Amino acid sequence: MIIINLTKEKTIESALRTYKNKIQKTKQIQKLRDRQQFTKPSVAKRTEKLKAIYVEQKKMDLVKSIF
Numbered sequence: 001m002i003i004i005n006l007t008k009e010k011t012i013e014s015a016l017r018t019y020k021n022k023i024q025k026t027k028q029i030q031k032l033r034d035r036q037q038f039t040k041p042s043v044a045k046r047t048e049k050l051k052a053i054y055v056e057q058k059k060m061d062l063v064k065s066i067f
Helices: 012-026 028-035 041-066
Strands: none
Touching: 012 028
């Protein structure tokens, strides 16, 4: 549960901004969207591995471009 303390100095806009930031940090919306449709564990593992490979390749390309 996300709790945001309101004080007299704090406006509604700033409270909404902090709420939005907390939701993004906890990835609640992403988890909700993932649960809308079932994915097999093997498919989830495969996509996770492919994402890790992609990120690693991007890091290697960045290192090569520096040197």
